[in-house]
Structures are given as C-alpha cells and as structure tokens.
C-alpha cells in the first residue's frame with residue numbers, strides 16, 4: 323500500500339511530505355523534483371509573488387546514492403522569507419476561512435488560511451515527482467493540458483497569456499478546464515469489488531482534493547448523459563480508459579473544472595466576525611488563474627494514486643521485480659487486447 327501525507331503551513335518554516343510503501347531502486351535526482359515544483363510555481367496565471375518563491379527542498383530519507391531504498395521517503399521544502407500574517411477576523415469569500423473559523427471555533431482567519439492555502443500542494447508535488455518517475459520507469463506517460471481558460475477555448479500560449487493579462491487588467495480572475503491523460507497503463511488496475519476500489523472514484527477523490535477543483539469527469543463524462551446507448555457504444559474512447567472501476571488498456575482520460583481564483587485584486591465584500599461590520603477583504607497578491615498550476619498538481623496527484631494501484635496489483639519491493647511482473651502481464655493481456 324502506497325500512502326502519503328503532507329504537513330506544514332504557508333508561513334511556517336517548512337512544508338513536509340512523507341511517502342511510505344514506495345519501492346526500492348527508482349532512480350531519482352533533485353533535478354526531477356525541482357522540475358515538477360518549478361512547473362507548479364511558474365505556471366501561467368500565477369502572481370509575481372511566485373517569482374520570489376524558490377521551493378528549496380531537501381530529501382531527508384528514503385533515498386541513497388540517487389536510488390530509492392524502500393524506506394519511507396520524506397521531503398522538506400523551505401518557505402523562504404515569510405512573516406506570519408497578523409490575526410484577521412475577516413473571512414475571504416470563496417476560501418476555507420469562514421467554514422474553518424466556525425469549525426475550529428476561532429475568530430482568527432489567518433490560522434485557517436495557513437493550512438488551507440494551496441501552498442500545501444508544493445509538498446504533494448514533491449512526493450508526486452517520485453510516483454511520476456516510478457510510472458515513467460514502467461513506460462507509463464502522464465500528461466495534462468488546459469482545454470479552456472474562462473470562456474476561451476482552443477488555447478495557444480499567446481491567446482492564454484493575452485486572456486490572463488486582460489483579466490488581470492480588469493481586476494478579475496479566471497477558471498478553466500484541464501484534461502489529464504495517462505498512456506500505457508497496464509489493464510486491470512483498480513477494482514469493482516467495493517466502491518473505494520474503483521479507480522475512477524480514487525482519481526476523483528485525489529483530483530477533487532486540489533484547491534479550487536470543482537468538477538471531475540471521466541472520458542465522455544457529463545456529455546454521456548445526453549447520448550443514446552447506441553451512439554455511446556460506437557466510441558469506446560468515451561469510457562476514458564476505465565470500465566467498472568478498472569483500467570481497460572485504453573488511454574486514461576479525465577477532465578477537471580477549476581473555479582476562478584476567489585481572491586480578487588479589488589477585494590471582495592465580507593463581514594468581520596468580531597464587529598459584524600461589512601468590509602472588503604483584500605487579495606492584492608492573488609494569482610489570476612490556478613488552472614495551469616492545478617493541471618500540474620493533478621499530474622502529480624494522479625501519479626500517486628496510479629502508482630499505488632500498480633503496487634496493489636503487482637506487489638513487489640523493488641523496481642526490477644515490479645518491472646518483470648508488469649512486462650509479463652502486458653504480454654499476457656496484449657495478446658487479447660490486440661485482437662479486439
């Protein structure tokens with residue numbers, strides 16, 4: 323069983339992540355982790371504040387001489403030059419602030435923000451880099467692309483940059499939709515015996531767990547509802563690579579809708595929970611959109627889930643052992659899949 327946990331706050335000294343149950347023999351370099359962290363940090367639409375972040379990290383355990391050892395992996399990411407924000411009793415709409423203040427019986431929204439912020443996703447990405455590497459060693463390719471930004475579809479780098487600039491100048495923010503594809507997954511990952519074994523449900527939980535992700539669909543997703551069974555049966559790709567909660571040998575394809583960043587540069591109307599006066603909660607340093615960064619985070623989050631599913635199906639403690647089993651399984655299943 324592959325398990326992971328993160329800890330740490332936005333303005334704490336460190337974020338930390340622990341990955342347990344990861345096999346030995348996976349070659350990992352700091353550059354691979356840094357590359358994933360950089361993709362998250364420098365994704366289009368992020369604020370200038372991100373340029374100040376460096377995500378300096380240290381692998382504390384589970385890796386020796388550039389190879390994973392099978393022991394629990396832990397990673398520390400330093401939060402550089404951050405002063406703890408002052409106490410605030412003004413919840414920001416669209417954030418965890420109000421619900422968290424009620425839940426933890428506090429009038430200080432800063433205490434809630436510290437952990438509810440998407441800063442936590444840096445730790446998840448650092449751990450996801452290990453899972454992505456493991457999948458890569460099994461010739462599994464995980465990719466994502468942003469399909470739409472606000473109302474803009476058919477994106478190019480230029481049109482996206484122009485739309486982000488337009489929104490920023492207008493004091494507005496944007497949501498969007500991203501697609502995640504995974505190629506060459508062995509057939510039969512996941513299961514149908516219990517709901518929590520269904521791989522679609524597991525991926526849904528992992529991706530809906532990313533801050534601001536509000537929609538998730540597999541393959542044809544919501545569009546399937548309007549199709550007749552005859553039409554739907556003509557395109558096996560509509561399954562998104564999952565049938566009955568298991569990989570079916572096709573490309574895995576899921577999509578997520580990300581809401582517009584709630585923190586508006588001009589502030590949002592709120593109510594101070596001490597005075598009950600109406601006030602504007604300001605978010606001057608907010609990102610303009612999180613959809614590009616969320617797509618990167620989703621690759622890493624999905625990789626952790628899929629690596630876990632591979633380990634459940636094939637077992638094994640070292641990469642060599644697992645690779646042999648996966649190769650053998652692929653030969654066996656492809657004999658059938660090729661003839662369909």
Ligand SMILES: Cc1cc2nc3c(=O)[nH]c(=O)nc-3n(C[C@H](O)[C@H](O)[C@H](O)COP(=O)(O)O)c2cc1C
Nearest residue numbers: 416417418440533534535583584585608609612615
């Ligand atoms: C990478 C990333 C960066 C984000 N940056 C911001 C931001 O700068 N300002 C903001 O208001 N929300 C930002 N968000 C969205 C909020 O974190 C999210 O809406 C909030 O935590 C509430 O969670 P919920 O929308 O899932 O309910 C970001 C999300 C992600 C994934």
